[in-house]
Amino acid sequence: xxxxxxxxxxxxxxxxxxxxxxxxxxxxxxxxxxxxxxxxxxxxxxxxxxxxxxxxxxxxxxxxxxxxxxxxxxxxxxxxxxxxxxxxxxxxxxxxxxxxxxxxxxxxxxxxxxxxxxxxxxxxxxxxxxxxxxxxxxxxxxxxxxxxxxxxxxxxxxxxxxxxxxxxxxxxxxxxxxxxxxxxxxxxxxxxxxxxxxxxxxxxxxxxxxxxxxxxxx
Amino acid sequence: xxxxxxxxxxxxxxxxxxxxxxxxxxxxxxxxxxxxxxxxxxxxxxxxxxxxxxxxxxxxxxxxxxxxxxxxxxxxxxxxxxxxxxxxxxxxxxxxxxxxxxxxxxxxxxxxxxxxxxxxxxxxxxxxxxxxxxxxxxxxxxxxxxxxxxxxxxxxxxxxxxxxxxxxxxxxxxxxxxxxxxxxxxxxxxxxxxxxxxxxxxxxxxxxxxxxxxxxxxxxxxxxxxxxxxxxxxxxxxxxxxxxxxxxxxxxxxxxxxxxxxxxxxxxxxxxxxxxxxxxxxxxxxxxxxxxxxxxxxxxxxxxxxxxxxxxxxxxxxxxxxxxxxxxxxxxxxxxxxxxxxxxxxxxxxxxxxxxxxxxxxxxxxxxxxxxxxxx
Ligand SMILES: Nc1ncnc2c1ncn2[C@@H]1O[C@H](COP(=O)(O)OP(=O)(O)OP(=O)(O)O)[C@@H](O)[C@H]1O
Ligand SMILES: [Mg+2]
Numbered sequence: 001x002x003x004x005x006x007x008x009x010x011x012x013x014x015x016x017x018x019x020x021x022x023x024x025x026x027x028x029x030x031x032x033x034x035x036x037x038x039x040x041x042x043x044x045x046x047x048x049x050x051x052x053x054x055x056x057x058x059x060x061x062x063x064x065x066x067x068x069x070x071x072x073x074x075x076x077x078x079x080x081x082x083x084x085x086x087x088x089x090x091x092x093x094x095x096x097x098x099x100x101x102x103x104x105x106x107x108x109x110x111x112x113x114x115x116x117x118x119x120x121x122x123x124x125x126x127x128x129x130x131x132x133x134x135x136x137x138x139x140x141x142x143x144x145x146x147x148x149x150x151x152x153x154x155x156x157x158x159x160x161x162x163x164x165x166x167x168x169x170x171x172x173x174x175x176x177x178x179x180x181x182x183x184x185x186x187x188x189x190x191x192x193x194x195x196x197x198x199x200x201x202x203x204x205x206x207x208x209x210x211x212x213x214x215x216x217x218x
Numbered sequence: 219x220x221x222x223x224x225x226x227x228x229x230x231x232x233x234x235x236x237x238x239x240x241x242x243x244x245x246x247x248x249x250x251x252x253x254x255x256x257x258x259x260x261x262x263x264x265x266x267x268x269x270x271x272x273x274x275x276x277x278x279x280x281x282x283x284x285x286x287x288x289x290x291x292x293x294x295x296x297x298x299x300x301x302x303x304x305x306x307x308x309x310x311x312x313x314x315x316x317x318x319x320x321x322x323x324x325x326x327x328x329x330x331x332x333x334x335x336x337x338x339x340x341x342x343x344x345x346x347x348x349x350x351x352x353x354x355x356x357x358x359x360x361x362x363x364x365x366x367x368x369x370x371x372x373x374x375x376x377x378x379x380x381x382x383x384x385x386x387x388x389x390x391x392x393x394x395x396x397x398x399x400x401x402x403x404x405x406x407x408x409x410x411x412x413x414x415x416x417x418x419x420x421x422x423x424x425x426x427x428x429x430x431x432x433x434x435x436x437x438x439x440x441x442x443x444x445x446x447x448x449x450x451x452x453x454x455x456x457x458x459x460x461x462x463x464x465x466x467x468x469x470x471x472x473x474x475x476x477x478x479x480x481x482x483x484x485x486x487x488x489x490x491x492x493x494x495x496x497x498x499x500x501x502x503x504x505x506x507x508x509x510x511x512x513x514x515x516x517x518x519x520x521x522x523x524x525x526x527x528x529x530x531x532x533x534x535x536x537x538x539x540x541x542x543x544x545x546x547x548x549x550x551x552x553x554x555x556x557x558x559x560x561x562x563x564x565x566x567x568x569x570x571x572x573x574x575x576x577x578x579x580x581x582x583x584x585x586x587x588x589x590x591x592x593x594x
Contacts, residue, residue: 107303114266114297114376115317116289129307203307205350 010163010175016182019150019159022082023186027146030089031139037090038097038138052098055091063088067152078158085149089142096138100131132202140194147187151179160186219244220265220374220406224274227260227430234260235430238274243423244373245404247397249438251417252427253453258410259300261427262376265408266295278374293320296367300378300410303363304351310362311347317370331369338399339365357388364396375407381416393419414454418442426450439465468548469541471577472562472570478503481510481529485518488528492518501561501568502532509561509568511535538563539572548572 007013041051070084104127112122154161163179166172199207220242227235235257242248250258263269264276267288275282283291296317304313314335318328336343339361351359360380367375381389397420400407411417417424417438424438426449434446442465445451479488479500488500492515502510511532518524521531536555539548539562551560552574562570 105301107299107301108305110263110268110299111297111303111305113268114292114295114299116291116293116320118289126305130305205352206307208352 006174007178010166010178012163012178015154015158015160015163015179019154019161019183019186022085022150022154022159023146023190026082026086026089026150027143027190029086030093030142030146033086034090034093034138034142035097035135038094038135039101041094041098042101048098051094055094058087059091063149063152067155071155078154078156081153081156082150085146085153088149089146092138092141092145094138096134096136096141097131100134100138101127103134104130129203130206133198133206136194136198136202140191140198143190143194144187147183147190151183219277219279220408221277221280222261222264222274223277225261225264225271225276226273227257227264227269228272233430235271238430238432240425240432240435242406242408244406246422247400247407247409247420248423248425249409249411249417249421250425250427251411251414251453254412256427257430258412258427259378260430262378262408262410265374265376266292266297293317293370294372294374296370296372296375298363298367298375298377298380300382302351302359302383304359304366306351309348309350310341310354313351313362314347314366314369317366321370323370335365335369338368340395341365356383356385357392360384360392373406375405377407377409379410379412381411389416390419396420426453428453443470463545463549466545467541468539468543468560468562468572469570471545472541472572473576474570476501476561476568476571478568479513479528480504481532482527484525485521485528485531486524488513489515489518489524499559500528501571502529503568507567509535509538509563509566512561535561540564541569545577548577552577 037051041048066084066088067081070080108126108130109122112126117125150159151161151164153159155165156162160179160183164176164183167174167176167179220240222238222240225235225238226233238257238261240248240261250261252258260269264271265278265283267283270284275284277283278286278291305316308316311332314332315328318331323331332347333343335341336347341347341358341361351362354362360383364377364380367377381392384392393416396409400420409420421438423436424441425435426433426441426446428449434441434450441450442454445454477491477495477497477500479491479502481502481504492498492500498515500513502513504510510529511534513528513532517531517533518528536557537551537560539551539560541562541564543551548560552558552572558574560572561568562572
């Protein structure tokens with residue numbers, strides 16, 4: 001019971017609730033924005049280099065440092081930080097989508113067109129399934145990124161990040177752990193859930209290949 | 219009938235096709251052959267409007283296809299893409315059903331059709347139909363690809379180098395099967411290849427392209443017999459000209475100036491001529507070039523009076539050939555009459571001589587096995 005009291009005392013429950021809400025929101029928003037952007041990058045070749053280049057540039061920056069800069073610049077309202085979190089979460093979605101569609105190549109599209117399929121049908125029946133392994137892999141990375149980024153973004157309050165930072169500042173190990181452990185657990189859960197979604201969405205023959213690719217990549 | 223009228227295509231300033239004029243008659247297997255990048259795919263894709271011409275037009279049965287509803291047009295044309303065009307996420311059954319789905323066939327009709335397709339393309343039914351493309355061998359993939367193009371029973375089929383990825387042995391077999399299939403179905407097929415052997419083997423009509431232009435368009439035997447000077451000649455290849463014995467004619471391989479003699483020449487002179495020319499017989503020809511017969515060295519030897527005119531030991535030729543007889547026919551004659559040479563005669567005049575060894579030399583140069591011609 002002391003634990004419950006302790007958690008209540010440090011404001012764990014609101015922080016966890018906020019964290020969950022913000023993570024889910026960031027993730028969904030990232031997908032909603034990143035997927036069309038990825039499609040744009042795929043569809044219009046001129047857009048590909050700048051978009052992917054910019055995304056790559058962002059990817060290089062360490063997340064923690066970026067939030068540090070934002071704080072130092074004084075624009076450390078949680079909203080600004082959340083926007084930054086959203087940005088970092090969108091990246092894997094754009095990457096995954098662009099890569100997934102890009103690697104389909106011409107032949108299946110030509111085959112589908114040649115049969116007399118209309119573009120909408122081609123998108124749903126051919127392109128989407130064929131791109132799904134990379135798209136879903138992107139979502140999976142985005143899900144994990146969302147947990148991490150929201151944790152960083154909420155250092156000033158609103159999520160588990162606040163507990164971690166406050167615990168460090170007060171030299172209160174229990175408090176830090178109360179923020180850090182659930183954040184880690186959340187990341188694991190997000191990863192597992194999205195892995196399960198991956199299996200659900202990606203057609204069997206493509207799953208098999210994706211596995212191999214992932215192993216090589218890791 | 220598919221017609222290309224002054225078709226040209228340029229992409230970003232580079233000319234990909236220029237002034238292509240082609241007539242592809244109904245029910246023929248037309249092969250477009252040429253080196254990589256010569257515009258074969260571009261030409262093919264204009265037929266199902268995957269690429270639009272920059273200039274000129276393409277007509278099917280006299281109608282400009284640019285004016286036709288594009289999806290309906292494509293549904294009436296089967297298409298095998300260059301490189302793997304199967305849908306990797308679908309089973310064989312789903313792949314084959316896709317065109318039928320688009321044509322809104324009912325389920326029982328689809329099932330019946332799938333059965334037919336399996337028969338036509340030697341695909342095992344049952345479990346095979348539930349496999350995914352990655353579980354197929356290269357040959358099976360190609361079979362499924364072609365079967366899919368045939369699925370909705372289109373009048374026109376476009377095939378973009380469908381056998382490129384196959385091993386030579388399988389490739390040969392697929393070519394044979396395609397030819398058999400075509401003789402059964404009589405569809406209008408446009409087939410692309412960069413292999414001239416393949417082209418010759420299957421084509422009813424052959425179109426040789428280079429750098430966006432059609433250089434020669436004719437029956438393959440015509441192209442082999444008289445390839446256009448320059449590129450076509452090189453592309454077809456000196457050795458491959460007449461690579462099928464059925465297409466090699468007597469006039470192509472005969473000795474055009476055999477050793478002849480006049481009937482009134484004394485035997486002694488005739489013997490001298492044979493000795494100098496190192497031959498064992500002379501063809502007897504009169505002053506107007508009419509072929510009379512053959513004089514053999516052995517017959518001359520047996521004769522006592524060498525002052526006599528050579529016509530006294532002349533025999534009638536056991537076999538003569540006309541200039542357009544083919545190698546198998548010539549070989550059959552040589553075997554049947556047990557001769558080692560056959561005079562070639564046109565309108566009773568001697569025009570040349572075929573020797574057994576010249577045929578064998580030609581065939582061996584082409585690395586052609588004699589067994590192949592024996593049945594004829
Ligand atoms: N979209 C394009 N933009 C620029 N050039 C193109 C384009 N499409 C084709 N080309 C060029 O047009 C030429 C003909 O292309 P095409 O694909 O028709 O060749 P091909 O004969 O089918 O060659 P292959 O045997 O390699 O398939 C090539 O030189 C190619 O580089
Ligand atoms: Mg091509």
